[in-house]
Amino acid sequence: QVQLVESGGGLVKPGGSLRLSCAASGFTFSDYYMSWIRQAPGKGLEWVSYISSSSSYTNYADSVKGRFTISRDNAKNSLYLQMNSLRAEDTAVYYCAKVDFWGQGTLVTVSS
Amino acid sequence: DIQMTQSPSSLSASVGDRLIITCRASQSISSSLNWYQQRPGKAPNLLIYAASSLQSGVPSRFSGSGSGTDFTLTITSLQPEDFATYYCQRSHSTLWTFGQGTKVEIK
Numbered sequence: 001q002v003q004l005v006e007s008g009g010g011l012v013k014p015g016g017s018l019r020l021s022c023a024a025s026g027f028t029f030s031d032y033y034m035s036w037i038r039q040a041p042g043k044g045l046e047w048v049s050y051i052s053s054s055s056s057y058t059n060y061a062d063s064v065k066g067r068f069t070i071s072r073d074n075a076k077n078s079l080y081l082q083m084n085s086l087r088a089e090d091t092a093v094y095y096c097a098k099v100d101f102w103g104q105g106t107l108v109t110v111s112s
Numbered sequence: 113d114i115q116m117t118q119s120p121s122s123l124s125a126s127v128g129d130r131l132i133i134t135c136r137a138s139q140s141i142s143s144s145l146n147w148y149q150q151r152p153g154k155a156p157n158l159l160i161y162a163a164s165s166l167q168s169g170v171p172s173r174f175s176g177s178g179s180g181t182d183f184t185l186t187i188t189s190l191q192p193e194d195f196a197t198y199y200c201q202r203s204h205s206t207l208w209t210f211g212q213g214t215k216v217e218i219k
Contacts, residue, residue, distance in 0.1 A: 033205055045148075045156065045199055047208035059206045095155055099146065099203065100167065102155040 002026040002101045006094065009106030016086050016110070022079040022096030022103060030054075030074035036081050037102070038092035048094070049081065064090075086110045114138050116200055118211035124219040131187040133214045135200035140180045146201045147176055147185045149194075150213075156199065160185065190216075 008020040020036070036048040049070040050059040058070050069082040079096050086108075093105040115138040125131055135145065143163040148156035158167045160176035163183055173188045187194055195218050200211040 035208060037208065044213045045150075045201075045210040047210065050206050050208070052206075057206065100158045100161070102157075104155050 004096050004098075004101060004103030006096055006103045006106035009094065009108045011109045011111065012086055013112050014087060014110055017082070017084045018086065018108060020081040020083065020094055020096075020106060020108070022081075024077045024079065024096075027098075029072075029077040032098045034072065034079045035097050035099075036070060036079075037095045037097055038090075038108075039095070039105075040089075040092040043092075046092075051079070083108070114141060114202055114209055116202055116209050116211040118198075118200055118214050120214060121212065122215040122217065124217050125190055126219045127190055127192060129190045131190055131194075131216065133185045133198055133200075135178075135183045135185070135211050137181045137183075137202060141202050141204075143179045144203045145176070145178065145183050146203045147174075148199045148201060149196050150199065151193075151196045159198075161203065192218075 003025045005023045012018050033052050035050045038046050038048050048061050048064055051070045051072055055072055067085045071080045088110050091110050093107050095105045096103045117136045119134050145163045147160040149159050150156040159170050159174050163178055164176045175186045177184050195216050197213045197215045199213050202209040
């Protein structure tokens with residue numbers, strides 16, 4: 001069955017960096033574009049970033065542009081999100097997703 | 113940028129009720145509209161895609177309609193497991209835009 005398993009979340013100080021990973025299985029990962037979406041505590045869903053199936057195209061929300069970088073390794077069936085210059089407002093559960101299936105998320109907390 | 117606005121933001125309902133949630137786009141998005149259900153502490157689950165197509169495995173009491181700027185999600189005969197938050201999403205492949213969510217609570 002389809003699985004998306006995020007990892008790499010945790011507590012980081014403002015200005016710090018984290019790299020999130022998402023391990024995919026149960027489908028042909030290289031056939032699908034993927035996205036990262038986040039949800040701040042008690043808030044709604046916010047799309048963060050997109051990457052095409054071949055990595056040829058990426059896109060970012062204005063709130064993270066220039067600080068976050070999405071990438072993927074189709075040989076490893078993995079999606080990544082490199083997050084730099086983290087701010088308190090980046091605190092959220094981060095989900096990796098293809099349109100019809102989402103992982104369970106990983107919590108990122110930015111606090112001093 | 114296209115904005116998605118849901119109404120209401122929250123509602124109280126009883127088991128067996130019929131529910132309609134609306135989503136309005138700030139400009140036409142044709143039928144590029146998905147609906148997700150999110151239960152507390154869980155990841156969102158796709159219910160409806162392309163405005164009116166029922167995702168595999170989703171009960172038939174869920175239905176979607178609309179095109180252009182105005183869309184609706186209808187739940188006939190609300191069940192206990194349907195108490196959750198519902199989000200509409202503009203399904204442009206390279207940029208996802210979500211509505212603010214509609215929380216459905218037990219009356």
